[in-house]
Amino acid sequence: MTAQILDGKALAQKIQQELKARIQTLEPQKGRPPGLAVLMVGDNPASAAYVRNKERACERVGIASFGKHFPTETTQEELEQAIHACNQDECIDGILVQLPLPQHLDAVTLLQQIHPDKDADGLHPTNLGRLVRGEPGLRSCTPAGVMRLLEEYEIDVVGKQAVIIGRSILVGKPLALMLLAANATVTIAHSKTQNLTEVVRNADIVVAATGKPRFINAEAIKPGAVVVDVGINRVEDETGKARLVGDVDFDSVANVAGFLTPVPGGVGPMTVAMLLHNTVLSYSQTLC
Template sequence: MPAQTAQILDGKALAQKIQLQLQNQVRSLQTKIGRPPGLAVLMVGDNPASAVYVRNKEKSCHKVGIASLGKHFPENTSQAELEQVIQQLNQDERVDGILVQLPLPKHLDAVSLLHTIAPHKDADGLHPVNLGHLVRSETGLRSCTPAGVMKLLQEYQIPLAGKKAVVVGRSILVGKPLALMLLEENATVTIAHSRTQDLVGVCREADLLIAAVGKPQLITAAMVKPGAVVIDVGINRVEDEQGKSQLVGDVDFEAVAEVAQYITPVPGGIGPMTVAMLLQNTVTSYSRTFGIA
């Protein structure tokens, strides 16, 4: 019997479609508002991976018509200086979204910087006020990566109501908010993590399995129920025998693709969706400021 090959959930294609919609939305709003939406991405130090992410975000902003008001700070910038910059951006009428690029140098407290961002300008959707709105199923800016996962499932019309969803990973960035979003869609949700007993058994029960841990190829074919939907949020840089580095996810893609019905690739799955949702949050915040949304 030939190996079943899962259908690819193409996040890259959907992200491009969303960017096109946002571009049209920005064009029509700008004539009413008189300025473009603005996103300020703050980066501290010289982390090469962060520099690539920030460049990609700026390129995407440019495509959609969002003014990129980012700032790059030296490694030794103090907490007080950054908090002051965020306070100024909170007051700046040209800025609709503020984002602090992680990871930060060790001497800085990321949580306290996040709390300094005005909730309505929280482009990453991670401020406690916005997470509180999510818990209560109220409108608010949503965390970008989980929102990107939900948007991709919706695009491919994958039913969630009554389905068993297992989220592997409990971070505040992905695992916890994603579990809440799945609950909103009436899935039965289990969060699995490093202390979960019989992780293989728990995962094998899932109609929808989401890996968000940051461990290369943690999810094997033996952990996947035949015909399940598998979403890979992990992005890990690994080196092969020749010393060449490549990006892989938390899922053993080749093996799992033979068991699952749908699967996201890495790269080209959830990564582009995260950026698309960041742009979406910025445009949402921009239109709300003017009472248009």
């Protein structure tokens, strides 16, 4: 293997230690710890695991968790009321609606009910607008985590060709804007892109966010490129045992790339770390 591993797990632990120290400085002034409310609807096992992971991370750094678990049949109006209550609660600095939601609920409308200054996930239209305009604001967690990972490993993106495979509002679009702001030259590729392998092979930086296991292989990677794998896919081997893999074929790409994120242990921990960062940022800017 030639690629240097971009260790998101280690960096996330470092960030959590920094946040813990920041909270310990601020809490005596404010008289309370920062608070994060995670709203979850239904019994999706993956969502429940994600929520537990976030609550444990909060506990490690000193953030109070205000978890709210709603039954699957909860109505849109009931959830909107819960979000409005969190908006008004001075002990809550960040609000997160755990996705995906049951099909009868409108996730976009719910996310828009969160006050932009408590938008821990950085997905409110106001915060996305601030990103477009280059103004300060809460940033979408996964793209912000990718940028922080590149910064930690002193990977210079100025003038580099970056290709993002995936155009979601969660990752592809906000990450493109962040890379542009850092003076990279950005291409967003997707399922309709012609000659995708050629497009990707020209990139100095490749970000895979397709949701397709092992979709990107060594053939598509320029030697020495930086490869960031955002995908998390559960697959079964011949024995029926499940494991997590990314959107990148790690074993083949590791022999070509200069830098590579693992799955798990790459972007995933960084997403949680930036969620905590956003919560503490909101906390530091409140008057109480």
